[in-house]
Amino acid sequence: MNTFGRYFRCTMFGESHGPALGVVVDGCPPQIPFDTEHLKPLMERRRPGKNPLSTPRQEQDEVEILSGIFEGKTTGMPVAMITRNRDAQSSAYDTLRDTARPGHADLSYYQKYGCRDHRGGGRSSGRETVSRVMAGALAMQVLATRGIHIESSICEIGGESAPDRFEETILRAKEEHDSVGGILEVTATGCPPGLGAPAAGKLDAEIAHAMLSIGAVKGVEFGSGFAAARMRGSVHNDAITSAGYSSNNAGGILGGISTGAPVIVRIAVKPTPSIAQPQQTVSMDLRDAMVTVEGRHDPCIVPRIGVVAESMLALVLVDALCEQDVVLSFRSR
Amino acid sequence: MNTFGRYFRCTMFGESHGPALGVVVDGCPPQIPFDTEHLKPLMERRRPGKNPLSTPRQEQDEVEILSGIFEGKTTGMPVAMITRNRDAQSSAYDTLRDTARPGHADLSYYQKYGCRDHRGGGRSSGRETVSRVMAGALAMQVLATRGIHIESSICEIGGESAPDRFEETILRAKEEHDSVGGILEVTATGCPPGLGAPAAGKLDAEIAHAMLSIGAVKGVEFGSGFAAARMRGSVHNDAITSAGYSSNNAGGILGGISTGAPVIVRIAVKPTPSIAQPQQTVSMDLRDAMVTVEGRHDPCIVPRIGVVAESMLALVLVDALCEQDVVLSFRSR
Amino acid sequence: MNTFGRYFRCTMFGESHGPALGVVVDGCPPQIPFDTEHLKPLMERRRPGKNPLSTPRQEQDEVEILSGIFEGKTTGMPVAMITRNRDAQSSAYDTLRDTARPGHADLSYYQKYGCRDHRGGGRSSGRETVSRVMAGALAMQVLATRGIHIESSICEIGGESAPDRFEETILRAKEEHDSVGGILEVTATGCPPGLGAPAAGKLDAEIAHAMLSIGAVKGVEFGSGFAAARMRGSVHNDAITSAGYSSNNAGGILGGISTGAPVIVRIAVKPTPSIAQPQQTVSMDLRDAMVTVEGRHDPCIVPRIGVVAESMLALVLVDALCEQDVVLSFRSR
């Protein structure tokens, strides 16, 4: 399953070392201004190779829009976008053809499909997030028409919560042929009340799905999140006044429906599994082996994953806006 | 949206004080043994009124199967089940008709739909989990045919992690007209490798959606979860040997696909928002007000939510089994 | 698959001789007036046993609404409705337990599922249209809020197109232990332009799906339909003027999108396959056999199927209205 959303449906495709990555956004409303200029700043934030903290793979990541835009605006038809893979060095993966990298999908994927594109992780590569950022750029343009804005910040890297220690923590891990993870917070402001619905359409459920669909994310929480499990009800309940909510332990969502307060979600990102140390593993036919993952890998993907998480939140919010619009269109008559 | 699943599709309905709660399970495989006897032990675990720790509402919760079963087995057709509401005391909610309870969906729901069934929270009541347990009972019968077993345990209540303190913690909160939350762990054993798929079909993403769709759940994590964000890659990666995985930091899922190790998920449950203390709130037209939520409410729903979380995990796993079966049916030719 | 629609999602269930037939309508807009009084006239039109032309099975068909209605209006939550089976005479079907009736789904169903509820055709009975009429009644209430009206008429029965010959044609077939089919036309007036979308969402494609999902329907055509295949373009094209379309060969739909002219669809209904004559057939294990289908069967279901076809058209139109509302909500800003 490679489609996100029920109204604003984003179908993604592409492998790390295949010809291209792409997305088709079906259900995008018409008359939304959109062109490749809206894509550049977001794609740049995701792009590796910018500094010593990330993989030196030089992904130029030029987006081509194949459909759905006419004279600078969406037409209501599917918007297809692709980014070609240009700097892929597939031969570096030859030694991994038959070997499962620990912490990766290599073995579980092979056991399911009986085959795999081993080059750079194939579809299970972090590079597939290019598709998410392309879709997210369009979603953010839609959100802009409603005054909704999304941003993210890093809460922790490698257990450090002081931003001035982040770079140092990452570089130390890199020197030691190791990697670190971290925690990100993503916030949407300007959301009207009413996004989401009870049961399967809960806004937090949809966001959780979107966030956990990002590789390396191992947990998600809203508002006070896991800390809520240790609060009393009298403390956790956000008092409501005619001026709005007095606090936001709920993270902007009650009963699966947005309250109008900022939507606040945090995600736990695991340390990059590709490390230049020998690790115990198996071959595809389950014989014991050792592997050292050489190549161009980020010692920490947390800084680059922010724009991906923002994009995923944007997709969910546009979907929820569309669902809400149907309800409102009947109410207003 | 009230349907869970793409293959094993569970459409749920019903309000806390309406005639009945129900679920239609469409896409259930044929020839699965199922009758009301399979439902009883699970429904009993969810049922309130059993002891001083939970609401005294006496829900008999007898399930009636309306379709899809013939001579004790599923036929492949939709299985519809209903549970009638019998002990509903709607008049207790008259004073809440125009008042939003903090921590509940009352206001956000009303702002969306412009109306609401205020009796007991309507569809946004915890009572709707009856539908989930009914569907879960059927899902567990399907899982049993494949040797998959689900169970849950309480990790924490009100910040206490020693099981012998759980009851005391809840009773103290109750005496103080307050409530507590907690953390639950749900585990599936016997899962084959290969459940789930890259991108939108990731098994952990689907489970996260299912868990966050339960009211009161504010966070979810897999394997080492949020703690993974503080580990090094060399520590977090689970070494693989010909005998299996040496550890299970991944929680049984890599790249969104089950590894064959136990699937381990933890959820954070917020404290019950209904407390018998005066709280600051607003009326539906946003005028300041005070509310004290009287009535029959659990001071802690963690003990009763275990079977609901197990049920939701079961729904996701059956859905993933069906998806996997399509892949395997082509591989095996 | 037992769900119709993507926005206004109707999930149906039930067997001819099971406890009940039902439907859950998820995605119904809030604040639509609806109660059992809206159901009665439509259910009455579908009901058999009214005169010598139809089966004497006395289906009282009282509808119970289980959820989603509060104080006489929809709330935005799923509307579940059931009709219990009361006059089922299952023993009449004992002889058919192992025998396939020609023209029915008996054998194809059994070959798929490896089992079946043989009583009255189980889920493959015409009685399942009760669910469609229940859902259709709600859909028509939604359409009424937009000024859309649906009606149907009989074009032909048994090859006769003069209405005064219809009854005679049916009675003659009945006397000869045989059955007849016919052609129905269903029309929706008041549809705004803009319902439907290019490609998979074409309004005529969705209507065709809905109509062919009714048992016994073997063909569907729009506007001039099959006759269009014999027209020249200069004749078939409907001229457009500032006052509207000069003709309606298109049947109110161009490029899959409604034009504002009446939507006109015709369906071909095959003769009832249950006939009281000996027919050559097989047992479930494919041994040759003879069968004479005794019991209470309509010699012609065309008169009763009109309200079912109207209901199915109503479901599609509400779904299209919701889709259209999302587009319009963005255009109007």
Place this chain on the structure above:
Amino acid sequence: MNTFGRYFRCTMFGESHGPALGVVVDGCPPQIPFDTEHLKPLMERRRPGKNPLSTPRQEQDEVEILSGIFEGKTTGMPVAMITRNRDAQSSAYDTLRDTARPGHADLSYYQKYGCRDHRGGGRSSGRETVSRVMAGALAMQVLATRGIHIESSICEIGGESAPDRFEETILRAKEEHDSVGGILEVTATGCPPGLGAPAAGKLDAEIAHAMLSIGAVKGVEFGSGFAAARMRGSVHNDAITSAGYSSNNAGGILGGISTGAPVIVRIAVKPTPSIAQPQQTVSMDLRDAMVTVEGRHDPCIVPRIGVVAESMLALVLVDALCEQDVVLSFRSR
């Protein structure tokens, strides 16, 4: 909505004069042999400009596969394919920017979306069927692994049913600046019994949706189709023997489930609406106007539409095979 199928999901995109047309096939089983060689013969059959009977637009229609194929086989991941538009002459459409062509979606589309890509009909162009043939080629490879074969034949063109009159009929219409339609029959042989399901998943309902989603198709019928409406039940019922069905009035489908007999469907194709005669019409703001549609248009698209209809049938059958595989995987245990 631009996605066909629930298991084998084909999401299509592209405009007649945009950069490219494409399709993403998600849910394709792994290990199916597929490369551009499998595409060529089908694309060639759809291609215009081959002879005086069709538009001289020279579409080279080279397909590029962007993902999902590794070493000549599918991997289970989405297969994305694109065909670039090369011979588009957009300026020829400048005069149609503000004018609705009768028989086309121009006005209904504009009234819905408030904008449109007027060049060559945009997304509502017959050229979008390129996407369908690309997806169909892959579907036919899947069907080949199960021994299912699809073919089509022309039953009528312009009312003529003698094949030796087809070319003459088309050329005469062309000379008279007019166009003709026709009737096509598409047949699938080798289908196992059991494809499709009762209610919304009926195989004939899904096929009807697929066929009516093709532009210019105005009707669809199965087996004896509309003629069934004039038959007696004793004639229409296909007798069953231990050797199979004695006739095939059902068109290979009973109760929405395939019987094992050939699946037979016929479609009515309207005459090409683009004709080089003056026609009465309106501008986008509904002022009266005249239009003569110059340019490169087929006087009859029936010969080229056969491969499109075969492709659509193939998509539906693969989807049904996947659904059936889930059922069988549980039965076989």
